[in-house]
Amino acid sequence: MENRTDDKNTILCRCEDLTREAILDCIRAGFCTIDEIKRVTRAGMGPCQGRTCRLLIAQELSSYYHIPMEEVLMPTFRPPTRPVSMGVLADAWKEGQSGAAENGGKGGTA
Amino acid sequence: MKREYEVIIIGGGIIGCATAFELAKRGITDILLIEKRYLTSGATGRCGAGIRQQWGSELNARLALESTHIFEHLEEYTGYGHSCGLHQGGYLLVAYTQKEWDQFQENLKVQHRLGIDSRALTPQEAKQIVPYLNTDGVYGATFCQKDGHADPFHCTQAYAQGAARMGVEFLTYTEVTGLQIQNGQIAGVETTKGPFSARIVLNCANVHAPELARMAGEEIPVTSERHQALVTEPVAPLIDCMVMAFSRSFYVQQTPHGSFVMGIGPREEPSFSFRSTWQFLEQNCAVMCEALPVLRKLNVVRQWAGQYDLSPDRNPIIDEAKQARGFYSICGFSGHGFMVGPRIAILMANHLAGKDDTMDIRMFSKKRYETGKLLLEPAVV
Numbered sequence: 001m002e003n004r005t006d007d008k009n010t011i012l013c014r015c016e017d018l019t020r021e022a023i024l025d026c027i028r029a030g031f032c033t034i035d036e037i038k039r040v041t042r043a044g045m046g047p048c049q050g051r052t053c054r055l056l057i058a059q060e061l062s063s064y065y066h067i068p069m070e071e072v073l074m075p076t077f078r079p080p081t082r083p084v085s086m087g088v089l090a091d092a093w094k095e096g097q098s099g100a101a102e103n104g105g106k107g108g109t110a
Numbered sequence: 111m112k113r114e115y116e117v118i119i120i121g122g123g124i125i126g127c128a129t130a131f132e133l134a135k136r137g138i139t140d141i142l143l144i145e146k147r148y149l150t151s152g153a154t155g156r157c158g159a160g161i162r163q164q165w166g167s168e169l170n171a172r173l174a175l176e177s178t179h180i181f182e183h184l185e186e187y188t189g190y191g192h193s194c195g196l197h198q199g200g201y202l203l204v205a206y207t208q209k210e211w212d213q214f215q216e217n218l219k220v221q222h223r224l225g226i227d228s229r230a231l232t233p234q235e236a237k238q239i240v241p242y243l244n245t246d247g248v249y250g251a252t253f254c255q256k257d258g259h260a261d262p263f264h265c266t267q268a269y270a271q272g273a274a275r276m277g278v279e280f281l282t283y284t285e286v287t288g289l290q291i292q293n294g295q296i297a298g299v300e301t302t303k304g305p306f307s308a309r310i311v312l313n314c315a316n317v318h319a320p321e322l323a324r325m326a327g328e329e330i331p332v333t334s335e336r337h338q339a340l341v342t343e344p345v346a347p348l349i350d351c352m353v354m355a356f357s358r359s360f361y362v363q364q365t366p367h368g369s370f371v372m373g374i375g376p377r378e379e380p381s382f383s384f385r386s387t388w389q390f391l392e393q394n395c396a397v398m399c400e401a402l403p404v405l406r407k408l409n410v411v412r413q414w415a416g417q418y419d420l421s422p423d424r425n426p427i428i429d430e431a432k433q434a435r436g437f438y439s440i441c442g443f444s445g446h447g448f449m450v451g452p453r454i455a456i457l458m459a460n461h462l463a464g465k466d467d468t469m470d471i472r473m474f475s476k477k478r479y480e481t482g483k484l485l486l487e488p489a490v491v
Contacts, residue, residue: 032148035148040263042367045412049412078412083343084409084410085406085407085410086342086398086409086410087399089392089395089410090392090399090400092392093392094396096392
């Protein structure tokens with residue numbers, strides 16, 4: 001059976017169009033964590049924020065460095081959990097501000 | 111493992127890496143750069159990436175102008191095989207108060223003395239540059255086409271890889287835990303990977319510089335202030351320049367990749383926090399959508415936080431420890447270390463290599479806080 005992981009055109013980070021080979025080149029050049037790879041290739045910086053590629057890159061690091069998956073350093077997880085439009089966030093701030101004014105400055109942004 | 115070096119640099123951000131490169135270029139190649147995590151893992155990798163020459167003090171305008179000349183050909187300068195992402199779409203600085211507008215006229219005079227190609231614009235002219243700008247409440251703006259932004263990751267890598275090719279060694283994921291001082295002279299550092307000796311140690315650890323300096327008996331008046339930023343999904347080109355306002359304390363730019371990077375800068379209590387807040391996310395969007403309503407449609411994909419190494423006059427400190435000669439702290443960049451990094455590195459390297467420089471390094475000494483010769487800057491976010 002064909003070993004699919006040997007295919008140089010396998011896409012590893014879909015948002016940023018990065019192949020497995022591009023990630024491997026980066027690992028071979030000495031970048032040894034997901035965060036370092038992200039900074040030079042943009043892997044994990046797209047709309048999904050690494051939801052797909054994070055663990056795939058971790059697997060590559062794990063096999064290259066012969067370390068267990070749980071020892072691969074994970075990047076920081078940051079808000080928002082999924083993309084949110086700036087308009088929605090801006091309106092939420094204004095509602096919170098007017099709500100706070102109505103409550104005599106004591107209200108939150110609920 | 112080699113244990114003795116001529117120079118040890120602590121910190122793998124733009125200042126540490128650029129200084130390593132400039133020293134190596136001047137023949138000082140026996141250098142070890144020690145970084146606690148990985149290159150750009152601190153302030154450099156979290157910064158807003160802007161490069162502007164539209165400063166209000168001659169010092170900053172000059173540092174930025176001369177750094178820009180290097181950013182303009184950094185790939186060639188360092189022999190880097192990837193683009194450093196410089197985009198000179200300009201900076202549009204927007205004045206929302208009369209006082210700010212008056213200050214801009216003063217700033218322009220300083221910039222013009224140095225040959226910086228900046229100019230004043232009416233709100234209507236500003237709108238020609240950024241058609242999406244909401245000009246309500248705008249007094250005027252200034253613009254300099256040569257301002258812009260670059261990729262902090264690749265710029266730092268360019269310097270680091272250029273330095274490595276000349277023989278500089280890098281030790282990442284290694285923390286400096288102590289200093290060796292003998293007879294009032296720095297002798298080396300203790301690290302989580304053992305001791306290393308050197309007669310010159312450069313403390314380029316940004317917000318962590320004061321705690322290292324304290325080990326050398328020096329108090330550096332720098333505090334750490336969290337600043338947050340966010341990035342949107344990429345979209346087609348909308349705005350070519352950075353849009354920035356001091357009174358409303360915001361900056362926003364579209365990167366060559368298509369995403370928008372932006373931030374607002376409320377003052378905070380000193381902390382080493384890297385945490386994100388929901389309040390920032392909402393408030394930032396409210397401020398930005400007011401200035402540029404077109405942004406309402408964009409989706410935010412990530413927010414993050416980094417730190418300004420704030421000095422009392424918001425300008426860099428370059429200081430040699432009195433009780434540990436040869437130990438230099440280079441910090442206090444207060445949020446604009448990336449854009450002046452290339453020139454600061456040259457200044458530092460010239461000083462250590464005994465070469466002349468057109469700038470006097472002594473003016474950056476922390477002595478200025480005692481003598482009152484502060485390096486005041488009217489144009490900061």
